[in-house]
Amino acid sequence: MVDSFIKYLKFEKRYSAKTVLAYETDLQQFQTFLNSEFDKVPSQEANHGLVRSWIVNLVESGIDAVSVNRKIACLRSYFKFLIKQEIVAQDPMAKIKILKTKKKLPHFVQEGEMVAVLDRTDFGTDFNTLRDQLMLELLYGTGMRLSEMINLKDSSVNLSDRTLRVVGKRNKERVIPFPSSLTQLIEGYRKIRNREVEIKDDTFIVMKTGSPIYPMMVNRVVKKYLKQSNVEKKSPHVLRHTYATHLLNKGAEINAVKDLLGHSSLAATQVYTHNSMEKLKKVFDQAHPKA
Numbered sequence: 001m002v003d004s005f006i007k008y009l010k011f012e013k014r015y016s017a018k019t020v021l022a023y024e025t026d027l028q029q030f031q032t033f034l035n036s037e038f039d040k041v042p043s044q045e046a047n048h049g050l051v052r053s054w055i056v057n058l059v060e061s062g063i064d065a066v067s068v069n070r071k072i073a074c075l076r077s078y079f080k081f082l083i084k085q086e087i088v089a090q091d092p093m094a095k096i097k098i099l100k101t102k103k104k105l106p107h108f109v110q111e112g113e114m115v116a117v118l119d120r121t122d123f124g125t126d127f128n129t130l131r132d133q134l135m136l137e138l139l140y141g142t143g144m145r146l147s148e149m150i151n152l153k154d155s156s157v158n159l160s161d162r163t164l165r166v167v168g169k170r171n172k173e174r175v176i177p178f179p180s181s182l183t184q185l186i187e188g189y190r191k192i193r194n195r196e197v198e199i200k201d202d203t204f205i206v207m208k209t210g211s212p213i214y215p216m217m218v219n220r221v222v223k224k225y226l227k228q229s230n231v232e233k234k235s236p237h238v239l240r241h242t243y244a245t246h247l248l249n250k251g252a253e254i255n256a257v258k259d260l261l262g263h264s265s266l267a268a269t270q271v272y273t274h275n276s277m278e279k280l281k282k283v284f285d286q287a288h289p290k291a
Helices: 003-013 017-037 049-059 064-086 111-119 127-142 144-148 183-196 217-225 236-249 254-261 266-287
Strands: 163-167 175-176
Touching: 003 017, 003 064, 003 266, 017 049, 017 064, 049 064, 111 175, 111 236, 127 144, 127 183, 127 217, 144 163, 144 183, 144 236, 217 236, 236 254, 236 266, 254 266
Parallel strands: none
Antiparallel strands: 163 175
16 A cells, blocks of 8 residues: 555655655655564554554654654555545544644845855856856745756746746746846856757756756755855755745735745745844834834
8 A cells, every 4th residue: 555655646646756755764664663563563554552652652762853743744644545545444643743843944145145145256157157156046046946946947948038937846837037137147058058068958957968967066066155154054945045035025925925936835935924024123123212
């Protein structure tokens, strides 16, 4: 049944490969626990007590609450699938509650620091440095995910409309506008890429060999150029957080930001309002006579 569930996630729910692997790993860990502690009870036959025992075991092993909650979410989906397939009649997850977690505000780069990185850095004019500059500008200027940038197609970049068409989670497409300042950079990148790189397919951003860029390479580039900022974490996703935070700080409507980020629910976007609220509180403390 686990194999059937994994195929369901891949082909019907269209989960990303990373999510599918995480769910598969969680279910394997759950079955390993059942094998060692409860005489190899199949996962589909687990009851509320067995599930709760596994959760307690995870907590006692020092697994953080966020990771435990993801495993709980995995089991919820798994048993919903089994009920839908009429393999089980009762849901053992019905009375299982998620663990309380500390809310962490997203890390983001301050506006002045971001301007310094993009406008005051001498990137150079060769292929590699021009490509690296483009990656930074795209991540910050569109808020796209790392995976979306890696898989971005050349034919999906529309210079006349200043829009990008990206494929996000669960293969959902969305169109994102990009700043006018990116137009010249994209034209310059395409010119040197078409001249110096043997293009293998429709991939927009490539290595000098023509191969697609990859996550570790992009991470290295982002860390290299963000070293001058004070942000604690330096990653492509921090630039996505920065994009959203700066939009809201400038008065963007939260539902518009939700659509730009490709979030399926407003709850995922609302985390960025905490940063905006912190800024408002600071302004109040500095300006109000009674503060």
